[in-house]
Amino acid sequence: MRPLILMLGITTSVVVAGTVFLASGSGGNAAQERDGWSLLAAVEIEEVIEGESYQAIKTYPAALLKVTDGFEITGYVVPLAAEPYMTTFMLVEDPANCPFCGSSAGYGPILEVRLKRPIAEMTEFSEVRVRGRIELIVDPKTYQSYRLVVAFSLNSPT
Numbered sequence: 001m002r003p004l005i006l007m008l009g010i011t012t013s014v015v016v017a018g019t020v021f022l023a024s025g026s027g028g029n030a031a032q033e034r035d036g037w038s039l040l041a042a043v044e045i046e047e048v049i050e051g052e053s054y055q056a057i058k059t060y061p062a063a064l065l066k067v068t069d070g071f072e073i074t075g076y077v078v079p080l081a082a083e084p085y086m087t088t089f090m091l092v093e094d095p096a097n098c099p100f101c102g103s104s105a106g107y108g109p110i111l112e113v114r115l116k117r118p119i120a121e122m123t124e125f126s127e128v129r130v131r132g133r134i135e136l137i138v139d140p141k142t143y144q145s146y147r148l149v150v151a152f153s154l155n156s157p158t
Contacts, residue, residue: 036073037093039064040109043145055140064146067134071148074129075111077122085118091148095125112147119153129154 042061048054075091078098091111092098099107113130122128132151137144 035063036071037075037109039067040111040146043109045143045145056143057140058136058138058145060136060145064134064136069133069150070131071134072129072131072154073111073148074127076125077128078110079122079124082121084121086121087115087118089113089122091128091130098125112144113151114147114149116150116152119155 039061042064044059046057046059048057073091075093076095076098077086078090078092079086080089089112091113093108097107099110113132115130116132130148130151130153132148135147135149137146
C-alpha cells in the first residue's frame with residue numbers, strides 16, 4: 001500500500017494501512033494535558049451503512065491533529081490480560097463510565113496504550129499518567145479512533 005501524505009497546518013502526517021503517524025510539530029503543553037480527554041472525546045464518528053457495506057468515518061478536531069509526541073494524559077487502567085508485566089492496556093477517564101464493566105449509562109473515550117517498556121502489573125482502575133505519541137486510526141472498519149504508542153508511565157522509572 002502506498003502511503004498517503006497529508007499536510008495538516010505545520011504538522012505532516014503519513015497514512016499507512018489505516019493509521020495516521022503524526023511526524024512533526026510541537027509536543028504537548030499544559031492546555032493539551034488538561035484537555036486531553038476532551039480532545040479525544042471530540043472525535044466524531046459517522047456510521048455509514050450501504051447494503052452490506054459498513055464504514056465508520058472519523059472526523060478529528062484540529063487541535064488533536066496538531067498533537068504529536070509528548071501527549072500526556074492521566075486515567076485509569078483497564079488491563080487486557082493478567083500478566084506480571086504490562087505493555088498494552090486500555091485507559092479510561094472515569095472508572096464509573098467504563099464500557100467493560102456493564103454500565104448502561106454510556107461511556108467516554110477509551111485510549112489504547114502501548115508502552116515502550118513493560119511496567120509491573122497494575123490492578124484494574126489504578127490511576128496512571130502516561131506520555132507518548134498519538135496515532136490516529138482512520139481505518140473505516142473500526143470505531144477505534146486513536147492509540148497512544150511509544151508510551152511510558154510517568155508513575156514509574158523510565
